[in-house]
Amino acid sequence: MIAPSALLCALAVLALPVAQASLPLPVAQASSPAAVSVSASQSQAPKWPSSRPPRPLAARDVRFPAYEVKTLPNGLQVVVVVHREQPVVSLRAIVRAGSANDPPGRPGVAAMVSTLLDQGAAGQSAQQLAEAIDGVGGTLTTGLGRDLSFVNAVVMKGDLAFGMRLLADVLCRPSFAPEELERQRQQVLSGLKVAYEDPSYLADLVFDRLVYGAHPYGLPGNGTVASVQALTRDDLAAFHAAHYAPNNTLLAVVGDVEVEEVMAQVTSAFGDWARRELPPPSPARPPDPARRLVVIDRPDAAQTEIRVGQIGVPRKVDDHVAIDLLIKILGGAGANRLHRVLRIERGLTYSASAEMECLQQSGQFVAQTSTRAETTGEALRLMVNEFARLKRERVNDRELANAKAYVTGHFPLTIETPEQIATQVLNALFYGLPLRDIETYRQRVNIVSLEDMARASLRFQPDRLTMVLVGRAEEIVPQLGRVGFPKFEVIPAGALDVLSADLRRAR
């Protein structure tokens, strides 16, 4: 029987665990390339079990599948990926404005706009829209990130025109009906109440605020209780009018389609959407990194959520590939020193990883783990040590070779489904990267040198890390001095206000 998708979706909203438990992403450290390459020269031993890995089969060509990029006269960029395996089409619209474009002092506007898109549009009520998409067995979802808002529709191939029209209605002509705003306002307020009891959400919230400072990337995208209460219909309409424009939007159509038919449908649904002048990007800059350790006190926490990191780089930088390899060595798939040190060697955590968030204007490097209260100091010290090691010691030849082998070998796994293919094209277009970068990715990885890695490591400032701990302060605090962090702040979770300068709610 297929998985009960309604349960999984509903549970995901609440972050409930499903009835399964799994290992985290690939372990992978110190894989010896020798173990694999030796096998290539070894003859197939008839003896079983063989003590060496078997030789691989013949190599195959890996090519990025075909796609089309077109632009309508009104500026709407359209990506089409034809993929006929399943009789389905997905439509993905991306508007180049997200929570970072919230009006000053009004966090949560972009999120509420996104939430209300499918709650009434073009003369149809929320329930009429729901009946229409559910009736054809489709899905319609909206959401947003820091720099973008999106609407995704999935319909069967025979419903392409219907899906395109529906997408155009919710994207271009949302009603923002007052009663729907009130309904969603209550949903968001209750959602925030739940989120504030989720230690992982709190850790990210505080970490982002510390790293990005007062830059819009550091503010809560869902808003705060006060800011959500203050939202008006005018805020939503103004945001929509300013940012939802064809010349600020990408559309991907993926699946069992003909390019000509898609373009005819796109023109019919979006052709009369008027081009608009767009507001200039925010001139704000994130602050320089400074060491800061904040403990958010949750006296009944079962574990401490830990974040360690600093300001990073925007997506469009010349050394992106080298920095990405370095982060993977620190804590990513195919390498992951943090996993080795914290989990394999010490058994302190289920999961330890690092990643970089790369946005239009800036980014961050962030490592995360969670461990019980009594091992929090040790885990924090080990994580900070690994940041310091990145800069102190050069990455060695073998580690670099392994990291490269992983990302280049992994490439065909990233183009398996039409959605994955479209994502790569959309990413390139969204961040203004040359489309040919997709095809040359593996070559660009392979030419990264140890010197490139050393240069990339200059981006790290291990003596100026931002550290956030969410857990039982009473047990955590006495450990901090012992592991070399005598300076810290403790904020009760209930007193947290990320919009204030000292993160505390005014009394």
Place this chain on the structure above:
Amino acid sequence: MRLRPTEATSRLPAVLALAALAVVAADAAPRPPRLDARQVTLENGLRVVVLEDHSTPIVHSQLWYHVGSKDERPGRTGFAHLFEHMMFKGSKNVRPDMHASLLASVGGESNAYTTEDVTVFWSTLPARYLPLVLWLEADRMASLKVDEETFRREREVVKEERRMRVENQPYGRLSELIYEHAFAVHPYRHTTVGSMKDLEAASIEDVREFYRTYYVPNNATLVLVGDFEADEAIALARRHLGPVPRSPRPVPRERPVEPPQARLRRVTLHENWPLPVIVVAHHIPADGQADSYPLVVAAKILSDGQSSRIFRSLVYEKQLALSAFGTANIAEDPNLFFAVAVVQPGHDLDEAERALVAELDRLAAEAVSDGELARARNQLARDYIVGRASNQQKATHLAHAAVIHGDIASADREFDLLMEATAADVQRVARTYFTPANRLILRVLPPS
């Protein structure tokens, strides 16, 4: 394949278009392409299922051991999952933690998960490395090595996993609470992650015994989907996994049978969660039983999409729930259909309970409309179609069919059974199972 009226109806308001569709399409949801797989059983009992997919030069391997948390003995809850972790800790020719490292060194990814019924080890990697993953799986099936220190450290990792997923999350213990109170004797009474106390009690001798009992080729199913020739994949599987010895004794399958529930159970608990929760749960039959298919359709009608009954009533119209849904957990042994509401401030649990029960009663009292049934079928068709996009998804469908139903053809046949469920079937199963005597009502309130 259904032909959808496009141009004509798309100019109409959507609600009219829907009405038109309900008439046109009542029994013609689109069909997912069939999974044209082959199955062979090796001499040692290992079942091997292969499906060619040449669209991308990758291969997905999924090895299912037919053992899950319902096979755990009393006092050892969580052990099947703990054991899953031990499978990454080294075998005769593979050093601890090298399994995943070797796969990653060629660009592959790998992981594992444990459910009530099965334990699944999967890998996706470039197609030319199919022999590598088969060699790795054979080595740990034939010669797992565990030492005391590794075991103790990994047990700490699993305890952290429990803290992270279950104890430190709002609502993280909800499944645990539901199952603990819904079942009296069947091992579904405990969830896969188990209790801290039992994890602490587990020993390395338990590891060895579990391995000898369940991690044997005659209790395993290997599914390969990807860019290979089926004959070649079968030959490779035979070469690497064929010599693993079959276990000399049969795999134990006895489990306590849950006696029918005789009367309504009501439980009120207190947890430090941000909003109260109400659960209305009913016992239902096992996977593969005829009644399980209409129950899945019922869940769709109750909960899939914003026009579904529970969402519309509790979340949208009455605004008494932040989130509400009903779902059928169809499993190898009889499990539960449960409806859940996370209740908004200002509403009481009596009101939420009445609203949830009213939706279940309504399914029993009147047949669902043709439009709702057509919608549910279309949604199920979409789940199948979208849910078979990747090799991994296809392999999961096939493995489930082989392990739980003993027949890979059931992967496609189940779709037909879902499409064939009628409004009368849905009403019949609602009448049969959504009765007060078969019901658990669980309320979880803030600390008093």
